[in-house]
Amino acid sequence: MSLEAAIRELGRKGPRCTYSVLYDRLTPEQQDELDACMADVDLTSSGIAKGISSEWGLQIGAHVVNRHRNEGCSCGAR
Numbered sequence: 001m002s003l004e005a006a007i008r009e010l011g012r013k014g015p016r017c018t019y020s021v022l023y024d025r026l027t028p029e030q031q032d033e034l035d036a037c038m039a040d041v042d043l044t045s046s047g048i049a050k051g052i053s054s055e056w057g058l059q060i061g062a063h064v065v066n067r068h069r070n071e072g073c074s075c076g077a078r
């Protein structure tokens with residue numbers, strides 16, 4: 001197998017996670033706000049999930065936020 005073929009097989013991004021689907025539906029202002037919270041290590045993933053739900057009326061699980069945040073996410077985003 002060539003290097004390129006191996007990387008294409010091993011490094012392929014998985015299906016997009018709930019977080020990235022939700023993120024795409026936000027306005028640029030909301031995305032900025034959310035990016036800032038996601039980058040703030042003093043904020044918990046469950047707090048972020050609750051905030052998204054109470055302020056924007058969008059449902060997302062804390063575990064989804066947490067996984068996406070810790071770069072172990074199938075979508076390959078950071």
Ligand SMILES: [Zn+2]
Nearest residue numbers: 017068073075
């Ligand atoms: Zn993700």
